[in-house]
Amino acid sequence: MNLTIRPKLELLKKELIEKIIEEAYTILEKQGVYVENNEALELFKEAGIRVDDETQRVFITSQLVEDSLCSTPSVIKLYDRSGDKEFIVGEDEVHFDPGSTAVTIIDHKTQEQRKALTEDLVKFTRLTDCLEHLHFQSTGIISSDVPEIISDSYRLYICLQFSEKPIVTGTFRVEGFKPMNDMLVAVRGSEKALEERPLAIFDACPSPALKWSNLTTQSLIDCARTGIPSELISMGMTGATSPVTIAGTLVQHVAENLCGLVICQLAKKGAPVIFGGSPSSFDMRKGTTPMGAIETMMIDSAYAQIAKHLNLPTHAYMGLSDAKINDSQAGLETGIGAVLAALSGINVISGPGMMDFESCQSLEKLVIDNEICGMAYRLIEGISQREDPIATNLFDGFTKETQFLSMPHTRKWYRQEHIFPRVIDRDTYDYWVSLGKKSMDDRAYEEAEKILRENPPSLLDKNIIQELHKIMLSDARNNGISALPEIKI
């Protein structure tokens, strides 16, 4: 009998989950949702749903939601760039990926935020590729040396070239889908291969409250039809763009996500969908949206619990901080968030590396957060018996002089039982002084440099790189841009 349990965090009583879902259903049917996309409105009409053409609101029946839930897969299989490594996105499998769409990066030397460039994106991608506890990659940074109009396709273009891991990404414009999909197909070899072994997840965010914009709805439709999993990112801000109570925000969150899910199923039955989000507590004093607030994390954990109740894969923005530098706030917010997310069994956890209200990435923080993720993984692994008997035999012939260091049992189990963090300081005081009295941030900086120095980038086949380049250049030229930045490794 397996005596190991997977530790779990559950914030909601079943009856409360049911009540929240019921109210979400009521809102979908009575208030409806504003859907800014004509094709989606037609799909709703075809499904017999009442659509108010003037206000562009759809009034989704509980029946349609139920049917859509039935056809949505509860587990998604995501694959790495080679197509060989499989990742389960569902059940309680946990995968961390760096927080996405930052516009600045922390320059370690100056401790200032600056706009990110292509070389930062390359470094970021390569570093993530080497950090063992980040299972997925993300197009985490927007490079400012490329015109904004092609920034979505460009970041994917870079990411695919320097990382083997599955990618979490998304479009910034309706036209962005085609070049991005073409690049994924180029890597996989064919559309069919891509559909069978998805390599990327596309994020789509409804606007609170209860609005799906033209761009995001189009992303849902396009992804559904090509088999790309859509990750729905509801983002209510309590008391500002969603009800101030956590329970109230959950009702809105569920309604928005379910609407997105229905759109995906209407576009193509069986389309893979991830119930996700980036909601937050709204600070009534500062008018800001702290991702590090405990209430934010509670909302995330709770909606994930609801999504699991509905048998859906889950995602959340946890394991990040609002701090502007790599200080204790950065550590504590990320630490608490990552651990709570892992305990909640959230499948895709976006956050590592991220700071300053989801606007800034830091290579040093990526290294530090990797350690945090390592701790989280060890925690959810739980406590195993390991051997039978557990320990009585170790005390056979026990004397005053017995020690455990030299026991075979110790040598057998110590590496599995205990993790070895790399940048967390566990040296004696004197040794720490002799090393230069470095801070965590300093050690992380050196570790990042070391990793990049010692690990050559995992490059794609030359032909595929050429193909990607062709697609990217074509997208650039279609938007009046004649050349792309030089990629320096």
Next chain:
Amino acid sequence: MNRKMRKEKLKKEKNTKKKIVEKEKNCNKLNSKGENMSKEELLRRMEKSIVEGNKNDAEALAREAVEKHVDLNEAIDEGYVPGIQKVGELWEKGEYFLPELITSAECMKAAMGVLKPELDKAQIKAKSFGKVVIGTVEGDIHDIGKSLVSSMLLANGFEVIDLGADVKLEKFIERAEAENSDFICLSALLTTTMLGQKKFIELLKEKNLFGRFKIMVGGAPVNQKWADDIGADGYAENAMTAVKEAKNLLRK
């Protein structure tokens, strides 16, 4: 009687006269129940309605002021404005936060909604610090911060034309020209739509309108440096500093 006693007597007489004059004034003011309500009490209740965020009261008291032929500018200056000032003070002190700010601003709006048309009818000009055209830049549907700024500016004596969200750059200019406004305020919440603020200033220059309006920018990704870089006149980080900044710019 010595000097001191005479002084005191005169003081007392003065006070008594004052009270009589006041009483006479107030005697003519009867509320709907036929009871006496002094103007002082009315003004205090107006202030209270703003501080407590009671919209019904704010509106009802405004209507009462109209019925009783109270000097409406006085009602605003001595009744409602002290209320909004008190709210500002409580915000500075860290006792009032955003929900109180916005509900008080809405009460102010409600009161002005009753008083302004009356002032227009009587062709009395309402005191105003200036006209503001405000909106969220096209491509961006975020509007909560912008709405808060809009309400606070209105509550603090500006005339506000709120164009809403996802506003085309040309529309800002059209409306500002048509209304002969003093300010144009642009909000952007996305790093992508923030660029619209830069484009806007370039558009103004193209049309030879740069300098005609005071331009203020704001929004989460916006900061002072950005505002300076693009040539905006002002930047504000939140609704309260927006009011201060707008008043500052008037002096320039």
